[in-house]
Amino acid sequence: MGREKIQINEEFWDIMPDDYKDLVNHSTYGKTDRGWKDVGSSTELIAEHSLCAGCPESIAFRHIMASMPSPEDTVMVGSTGCTSLVFPMVAVHNIHSLFGNQNAVATGLKRALNVRFPNKNKDVIVLAGDGATVDIGLDMTLQSWFRGERFTTICFDNELYANTGGQESGLMQKGFVAKMAPVGKKFEKVRLPEIARESGCAYVAVLTTSKPSLVERVVRQAVLIAREIGPTYLQIYTPCILEIGKQSMEGLQEMRDAEAAGERFKFREFITPEAQAFIDDMAAKKKAEKLASAAN
Template identity: 70%
Template sequence: MSKEKIQMTEGLMDIMPPEYQEMVANATFGNEDRSWKDIGSSKELIEQHSLCAGCPESIAFRFILAAIPAPENTIFVGSTGCTSLVFPHVGVQNIHSLFGNQNAIASGLKRALKLRFPDKEKDVIVLAGDGATVDIGLDYTMQSWFRQENFTTICFDNELYANTGGQESGLMQKGFVAKMAPMGKKFEKVRLPEIAFEAGCHYVACLTVSKPNRVEKAIRNAIYVAREIGPTYVQLYTPCILEIGKQSMEGLDEMKDSEAIGGRFVMKELMTDEVREFLKEKDAEQKERKKLAKAKAAAVTA
């Protein structure tokens, strides 16, 4: 979907669903510096979702969709799981892949888009649960990193298989007892951020979704690095409140507790020296764009 294609023909305007009309009129397309701060004042790229009320995955979706720099030129590749329940409500192109195959599909897609649109940047983003990313799909995930494919992999880490009732995952904490894993996990949580870095990812971030500015920065860093340098990985803690026995309002506290000093989700970023320099340049460019936009706005109101 390009920005041109989502413009509606005059004659069809009346018969399109109101949500679609609103999206064309008020969503933030074509503005590289779109942000989570636009939530509330612009049309979001997500309608109501079908997750459990208060599920942190829904918050994560909102922040990610508000942060991606070019939604009109982005294609998500999803996989089966709770995340896949959200995609039908999302106003960005997406493909549902067979469980675990998401990084293989994304590899082919990114390469095909590069051939088809050599002069246009098309961002491919994988978004899947930890069961799909780390357990059943780990081979495909890692092979895409080994091959240095230019796309971002985002894992919604809820430390189990939520959609099928609570089976054990490699990212589950040691000792945790889930509904479908009554014996308790026998070994430590797999350190996928470190594995991703060692397997060829140039930028890796691991954090909760309690702070939108942090999520936005990590997602944008990952997308920019994937465009120009190589594969990137972002792991977001999105606790399954249903499985850990929390109420719908308690997901945020759970994330805040787990990111406090000594917690297992203290924010972590791993990057190569090349990426560090590259991101400094990107930050400087963004500051310059914002300064210009501010000056332009001031000139209009003067």
């Protein structure tokens, strides 16, 4: 799309509702150093979502939207779940795929964008829940990694099927009892980050959304590596406060508890040497630019 196309036609400027004018005037399209610190001072690319009050998924969504390197040239692919309630409210191109097909849709999309815009960076980001990524869509998820498709897959891991009332998912922890999984889960949480690493992902990270600066670094890194090197995968803990019996204000603490030492969402990342070299090179260039501008 490009920044230059996000402009209201002059003739209609006076009749457009204010939120659209704000989006054009005060959003972070085209800003290279955009990040989570813009939240609150700029118009966010997500508005009026219908998720529950205090939902960690909505917080993760906002941090991800704020961290994407170039939202104006990004297409997001979503799947069935709570995320699909948010996508209509997102000011970035997005596609809703059939449940589980998100990585197959993203593959076709990314290839088509490469053909259509050979000289432009067009990012594709898949954002789906654990049911779509690990259970119903596991085939599509893995095959896209095997093929080395260059896009980022983000899994919002709430460890169950929250949207439909709390059924067991592959990423649910062993022994967990949910509303519609009353006997408790019988097997271990699927180790998708490790599977991703072995399947050819150039960058894999497991985290919660409790630390926005970490989310920003990881998302940015994942998108840029996917652009240049190969597939990347992020698994972000976004607990469903309703399904685990918590209050609205307890989501953040739940995430903090889950990322404590020895816990299942303790931050960990894997990066291939090639991807690391790319990140180092980028950091060195940025530093040189800073020094040069300081000298001037």
